[in-house]
Each structure stands twice: as structure tokens, then as C-alpha cells.
Amino acid sequence: MCNCLFKNTMKSVSVLFAFLALLVAANAKTLLGGEEAYSPNAKDEEVVFAMQSINDKYANDASRTLVKIIHATSQVVEGSIFRYTIEVTGGADGNEVCEVSVWSQPWLTDASLRYQIVDDITCRPLYSGVTQALDAIEKFLNRRWFNTYYMRIKNSPAILQVRSYGEERFKISKIEMSYTSCIKSTAFALTDISELIKDCPVEADADVEVTCSATVVKSGGPYTVESHQCEPNFA
Incomplete structure (x- = not known):
């Protein structure tokens, strides 16, 4: 009889420890x-x-x-x-x-x-960083597209800016890209494109060649295009 009582007691203790282990695991994130x-x-x-x-x-x-x-x-x-x-x-x-x-x-x-x-x-x-985000898009697309002329953003796109600790995120849509009259430099792949195209405005009557949307992220480093989609798709 004593042996049975001991076994039942140990079984109860085991169940209790198992319950406590599950409780700790379930709340580990909060406890830590x-x-x-x-x-x-x-x-x-x-x-x-x-x-x-x-x-x-x-x-x-x-x-x-x-x-x-x-x-x-x-x-x-x-x-x-x-x-x-x-x-x-x-x-x-x-x-x-x-x-x-x-x-x-x-x-x-x-x-x-x-x-x-x-x-x-x-x-x-609220909108600090928007200019840099748009510059990042122009750089990214001009490097990606092998056109004879530089392209620039013609319109004022729709921008949703979200900030959280350590990160800025820009979701930009309705980006209308048009050709400038500036021919791409042979050194454009090695040069800061923003310096090359700053004096290359888009004419008011220039056609919109492509419309894009993009997500630009800044997290400690430079503004970076995380994803993009364009219609028609140049590349």
C-alpha cells in the first residue's frame, strides 16, 4: 500500500512539473x-x-x-x-x-x-526623406534600364511613409517616368546618377513612357529600392 501511495505521489508531482513547464514555455516571451x-x-x-x-x-x-x-x-x-x-x-x-x-x-x-x-x-x-527616396528610385531604374536617354519622374507620385524604430519605409505608387534629353554617360554605372541627371529636367509635354510603383527602405544605410513593378515592364 505504501508503494502505491509513493507511486501516486510521484505521478502527481510529475504532472505538476509538466504543467509548470508548459506554463513557462507559453509565457517565455513575456518573462524574457x-x-x-x-x-x-x-x-x-x-x-x-x-x-x-x-x-x-x-x-x-x-x-x-x-x-x-x-x-x-x-x-x-x-x-x-x-x-x-x-x-x-x-x-x-x-x-x-x-x-x-x-x-x-x-x-x-x-x-x-x-x-x-x-x-x-x-x-x-513627416515627409523628410521623400526626396531621397525618389532619387533612389530614379537611380535604380536608370541603372536597370538600358535606354539611350536618362529617364526621370515627371509627376508627383502617391506616397505612404511609415516610420518605426530604426527604419523608414516609403510605399510609392503612380510613378510616371519620362525621357529627358540627356544621353546616358558611359560612366553612369560607376557614378552617382543623381549628379548626372540633376540638370536634365523632363519637358512638360514629354510622354509618360512607363508607370511604376516601388517600396524604398532606409535602415541605417542608404535609401534602397526593396521592390518595384512597372507597366509596361522594361526589364
């Missing part, structure tokens, strides 16, 4: 402080604190107000760190994109320590 995307509300205390901190940093400018939260993540680290990419309005440069991280410990008795800024707050004009 994994960063996860989430959907905050503009009235959340962390978001309100983030906006107050942005205005504190740029106290000499007009007060900025939140337009929308572009991207947000949370991370468990002795409380939670909330990282926000926020579009704001009211600054001297018009709409801006700000990146701010808030460390939240709402249980602390000292109210001044419940919410703290982690890292530096950065704000940039």
Missing part, C-alpha cells in the same frame, strides 16, 4: 521581456505622458498635439516599456513623426517616478 506590438488609446496615461514629454523637450516651439499613433510596442522590464512612433501637428515644420519610449511603473508611491522617458525623444518632419 519580449517586445510586442499593441494598440494603445490616445487617452492612455503612458501616451498622455509621452505627448507631455515631447512638448517639454520642444518648449520653445508651439504646443504639439497628437494626430495618430503610427506604431506602438510594449516590453515587460520591471514594469513595462512602451515605445511609440507618433504623428503630431503644431510644430514649426508642420506635421512631424516623433519617437518616444516610456518606462511605466504605475505602482510606485512616488508619482514622479511612475512614468519616465527612456532614450532621447526625436521628432522629424
Whole structure:
């Protein structure tokens, strides 16, 4: 009888350990402080604190107000760190994109320590980088297409710009390309094309030869065309 009791006890312990192992595995990401995307509300205390901190940093400018939260993540680290990419309005440069991280410990008795800024707050004009992204497309397509003349963007394409920590991404559509009167240099493959074509405008009555869409990414290095599609397809 004692042997049976021992076996039953060991079986119960084994089941308990198996359950605990599954529980730990299921929550490993949270326990290790994994960063996860989430959907905050503009009235959340962390978001309100983030906006107050942005205005504190740029106290000499007009007060900025939140337009929308572009991207947000949370991370468990002795409380939670909330990282926000926020579009704001009211600054001297018009709409801006700000990146701010808030460390939240709402249980602390000292109210001044419940919410703290982690890292530096950065704000940039919403459409900064667009010119560089369009330049990257012109360089990419002119290198790819073996035409006699350089081609340039004729119109103002539709642009969706997304920023998240460490990366800028531009989704650009309705890119109308037309020929210039500049003949391609034999050194164009070894030269910065933007220097070669900066004095090669597209004439107002030039025909649109091809219409493209492209995704341009900047992540630490230069602006790079990640993908593209053109009609008709030159190459």
C-alpha cells in the first residue's frame, strides 16, 4: 500500500512539473521581456505622458498635439516599456513623426517616478526623406534600364511613409517616368546618377513612357529600392 501511495505521489508531482513547464514555455516571451506590438488609446496615461514629454523637450516651439499613433510596442522590464512612433501637428515644420519610449511603473508611491522617458525623444518632419527616396528610385531604374536617354519622374507620385524604430519605409505608387534629353554617360554605372541627371529636367509635354510603383527602405544605410513593378515592364 505504501508503494502505491509513493507511486501516486510521484505521478502527481510529475504532472505538476509538466504543467509548470508548459506554463513557462507559453509565457517565455513575456518573462524574457519580449517586445510586442499593441494598440494603445490616445487617452492612455503612458501616451498622455509621452505627448507631455515631447512638448517639454520642444518648449520653445508651439504646443504639439497628437494626430495618430503610427506604431506602438510594449516590453515587460520591471514594469513595462512602451515605445511609440507618433504623428503630431503644431510644430514649426508642420506635421512631424516623433519617437518616444516610456518606462511605466504605475505602482510606485512616488508619482514622479511612475512614468519616465527612456532614450532621447526625436521628432522629424513627416515627409523628410521623400526626396531621397525618389532619387533612389530614379537611380535604380536608370541603372536597370538600358535606354539611350536618362529617364526621370515627371509627376508627383502617391506616397505612404511609415516610420518605426530604426527604419523608414516609403510605399510609392503612380510613378510616371519620362525621357529627358540627356544621353546616358558611359560612366553612369560607376557614378552617382543623381549628379548626372540633376540638370536634365523632363519637358512638360514629354510622354509618360512607363508607370511604376516601388517600396524604398532606409535602415541605417542608404535609401534602397526593396521592390518595384512597372507597366509596361522594361526589364
